[in-house]
Amino acid sequence: MPPTPSNAISSSTTPRSTNQPSRTPTRGVTIDPIRILRQKWKVIILWAIGGVFFSGVFYVGSFYLYPIYSGQVVLRLRPQLGDAKEIFGEATTQEETVARLAQTEAQQMVMRSVLVNAVSNRDILKTKWHEYYLDENGQFDTEEAVDDLIREISSGHKRGTQFFALYWSAHVPGDVPILLNTISETYLSELKAESSRKFNEIKSVFLKKQTELDTKIDESKSAVRRFIVDGNIPSFVEDSQQSQQGLQELQRLIAETTMDLSLVKSQRGQIDAKLKGRLEASQDDVRKAEADPALLQLMRDINDLSISMQSKKARFGPMHPEVRSGEQTLASALAQKEKVLEDIVRRDLNGQFKTISDRQGGLEDLLMKQTGDFEIERKRIEELAARISDLEAMKDRQDRLEEERGIITKTISELDLARAREDSIPVSIAQKALTPREISFPYWKIVLPGAWFAVFALGIGIIFLREFLDQRVRFASELAGLANGKILGVIPDLADDESSPSKVDFVVRESPQSILAENYRQISTNLLKALSDDVGGVIGIFSAMPESGVTTIISNLASSVKVVGKGVLVIDTNFRKPGVARMFGVSEDAPGLSDVLAGNAEFNNVIQTSAFGIDVINAGQGRMIELLNTSKMSEVMDMAREKYDVTFLDTAPAGIAAEAIVVANRVDASILVVRAMRDQRGLITRLVGQLSAQRGKFVGAILNRPEQTAGGYYRKNAQVMVGYGASPSKATPAAGTA
Incomplete structure (x- = not known):
């Protein structure tokens, strides 16, 4: 074994105080899978050989003792009818919607009520499968058989198509088509019965609604006739047209009077402002005042004085007493002229103010009378319009009732037509289940490697579990x-x-070239490095x-x-x-x-x-x-x-x-x-x-x-x-x- 590297030890040399606790978090212990596999390679080979033997025994035993044959019945989702008159229904194209519909139909096919009716069919008695559920008295245990079928039958949808299928397996190949076909036919029969029941329920609702509409239409016609006779509606219509024209004329007159009154009020306000000094007299007012005879005479006198002054200035000069006296007389005449002009303008404005005020009063009285006449005429016309509106509403209600009755009648006709079509049922059998020709279990391409892998994986799992549990x-x-x-x-x-020393004691001295001696030397080197001067x-x-x-x-x-x-x-x-x-x-x-x-x-x-x-x-x-x-x-x-x-x-x-x-x-x-x-x-x-x-x-x-x-x-x-x-x-x- 090689020596441990010298850097495997911490080089910290800080001394510890007495009884000072130190808690350093430790790293978790991990399992090295490569090392375990290299250590246990012999055991792993034994497990692999055992897996080969077990897979062969398992395949042969399953083939003779527990064979399984699988089959399927394929069904198709029919296109949905948008209208009973359509020749072909509209197929659903969304994959998610098709899958959901297929799964729904498949689940309904394996509902307990459907399976109970299916296994109660006489054809089931021909199967070997039904013998597994015979009680001591030889009676078929329907509930137990249905419980097993619910667990065993599976379904699947073929992606990208309208097809879905039911799958089932049995130990006898002939049982598969009998049971699957019986279930599918039973389900279709129940769908037809359910469809007929729903059609009848829906039609009865529409027929009841049709009868109610007929009664309401008759009542509405009678009410319209009574209203026309009792209210003399034809004369009201003619009178209403004439009154409408008169009302429009009154509206025009009121508008004209209102405009005149507004103009008079504006003129009266201007005159009042001139009289009170808030507004200066206009040039027209001044020119009108200047046309007054008294003012014209005064202006002629002033003109004569002015001519006389010019003559005297030319004869005596501007500083002559007569000239100066004449200037004073002319100035006094001019001042008198302005005073007279102002009095005449005020006199004229007062006269205009009185005239405008009288006209305003007359226009206000006229407008009040016109407005009163308009209100009276308007109320009369509204009363007439209300009666006519009530009549129109009654006729509109009658028209809506008749339109609704037509829709109900059309719907009833379409229901009868849809009920008569075969494609009113959403599912049809695309391919009946056939007798399986090949065994589905045990299939050697799957069972042999699968059983071997299971045994081999079990062995590996046991090895690693033991390693994991080993503390x-x-x-x-x-x-x-x-x-x-x-x-x-x-x-x-x-x-x-590898050097095979005789003993471990003092191997450093007695076998210095051994692996043990080298490891001890490495450890002593690491130890001396750790012992610094302060330790x-x-x-x-x-x-x-x-x-x-x-x-x-x-x-x-x-x-x-x-x-x-x-x-x-x-x-x-x-x-x-x-x-x-x-x-x-x-x-x-x-x-x-x-x-x-x-x-x-x-x-x-x-x-x-x-x-x-x-x-x-x-x-x-x-x-x-x-x-x-x-x-x-x-x-x-x-x-x-x-x-x-x-x-x-x-x-x-x-x-x-x-x-x-x-x-x-x-x-x-x-x-x-x-x-x-x-x-x-x-x-x-x-x-x-x-x-x-x-x-x-x-x-x-x-x-x-x-x-x-x-x-x-x-x-x-x-x-x-x-x-x-x-x-x-x-x-x-x-x-x-x-």
Whole structure:
């Protein structure tokens, strides 16, 4: 087996405080299907061979003991009739609609009522199938037979067509056409009966409606005649036409009067504004006033004064007293002229105002009279129109009743015509069921490979199920998920080492070229990388259960570390079943750790040196487990740190011995040895969590003795490694040399 890569371990060297819990989420354990298939290839081949045998036996047994013959009856959806007079119905073209209709008809064909009537047919007595449902008295059990048919009969729609089919299978080929044809014919008979019943129900509704319409039409005609006679409708019509013309004339006169009144009101408002000074007199008003005789005389006098003034200016000059006196007289005359003009304009405006006011009053009286006459005439005309409208409404109602009666009569005629047509039933038989000529089960092209595949898949499923349910730690990938990715390395089994060492103990020294020795060297390299300056050299080697190989691993790790020139000490803290002294070949009866902890010996006096130069402290005599949880134990650890570079502690199994966790709190680093194919995942997960929560740094786990995959890359790498480490052969001379 190849060594584990050195980067498989976390390089974190941050020291942990005492009893500080650390909960790092672990990765889920996954199953490698390729690895399982390579491991179980022999079992898989056996399952494949067993599948071949089983498929053959199953085919032969089914052919003679349980043959099945299948058949079908094909039906067609008829085009729907839009009108009873149509020669051909309109076919439904939407695939979804056709499929839905076909499924509906197929489900109706296998309804219990249809099947009960079908199996009650005398033709069913000709089948072998009906004998399966005879009771003790020889009577046919209809209910049980129908229950089975509901489960057995299937249907299907042929996409892109109007066809659908019913499928059924039986052990006797002659039973298939009898039963399927009987069911289809029974269904068609019930469809015809149902169609006739619906036609009769619908026709009865229309006939009843037709009778009601006839009665209403007769009543409407009588009411129209009475209304015409009682209301003298013909004279009303003539009078209504004359009154309508008079009403239009009144409307015209009212419009003219309203327009005149509006004009008069506007003129009156303008005159009133001129009188009150809000509006100046117009030029027409001034010209009219200037035509007044008094004003004309005054203007002639002013003209005479003006001529006299011009004559005097020419004779005496502008500054002569007579000229100045004449100018004053002329100015006074002009002022008098303006005053007279204003009085005449006001006098004329007052006269116009009175005239306009009188005209406005007359127009208002006229408009009131015209409006009153119009209202009287309008009400009379409306009364006449209402009577005529009532008459028209009565005639319209009568026309609608007669039109509705015509539609009802036409519908009844179409119902009779549609009922007489064969295609009024939505389904027809396109092809009756025939006697099957070939067996449908077992069909060898399907049964043989299918049975083989089922057996083979069952075998594969059982293999993977066992792997899934197996809670043991088996591979390094599984351990990586449990140990937070911290794996120092993997120790293969002795039998998997291609160099065939004689034993595992001290294999680093006795078989340095072996795969085991190389793996131990890789693990010791990873371990030394993990032990930085701020982490001491006291390392606790822990296991979950007994016989995990802790002592053997310590012997090889200590040997590997010793080779690189480190001072190494091994202490046996397993007071329950010590084995370090025997492994390293030192005295088991000599004083040891328990004696130092009890105060009966000194630390330096209990150290023994093994044959490989590794110092060892055995468990000692009088091994009381409680001594491991004393302050003296901490002092021993301190003395070991001072005197040795690396100290390994062999501990009792942590899964059954509580003192192992106590020791974990005294060391600087901890390693968990996991025995492959034995230790449970849950236990390893718990121990990893406990070791990670102690003072000592959890540097990783070692997987011991996993099962290897035959022909895998582990074995190939191992062969290459053995070949590379072997003694080189003599060099072959180059071509052309002597």
